[in-house]
Amino acid sequence: MDFLVTFLTFLFQILSLLILARVLISWIDPMGNMRATQILHELTEPILAPIRSILPNIGMIDLSPLVAMLLLQLVGTFIINALR
Numbered sequence: 001m002d003f004l005v006t007f008l009t010f011l012f013q014i015l016s017l018l019i020l021a022r023v024l025i026s027w028i029d030p031m032g033n034m035r036a037t038q039i040l041h042e043l044t045e046p047i048l049a050p051i052r053s054i055l056p057n058i059g060m061i062d063l064s065p066l067v068a069m070l071l072l073q074l075v076g077t078f079i080i081n082a083l084r
Contacts, residue, residue, distance in 0.1 A: 005083050012076030019044050019065045019072075047072075 022040040029037045044065075051071070052064040 001083065005080055008076065008080055008083070012072050015044075015047065016069050016072050019047070019068055023065050044068075 018040060022037075022044050025034070025037050025040060026032075028034075032038060032041060047068050048064045051067050052062065055063055055067065
């Protein structure tokens with residue numbers, strides 16, 4: 001059981017870090033031309049797209065990464081506490 005808890009903790013942390021990396025790299029490569037940007041987009045878009053479709057449009061500010069990171073933390077904590 002400890003392995004599963006450790007794996008899930010690691011998975012949720014990696015997903016959060018990938019979303020943070022996507023936000024940071026979007027400041028450097030806003031057009032998405034770099035391969036790293038494309039890879040981050042492919043890895044995080046399945047998480048961000050559903051959230052983005054629900055959130056209201058706030059001009060040029062995309063709050064979906066913030067909401068996704070908060071949800072990942074909440075869901076991760078809930079699942080891990082349920083397993084212990």
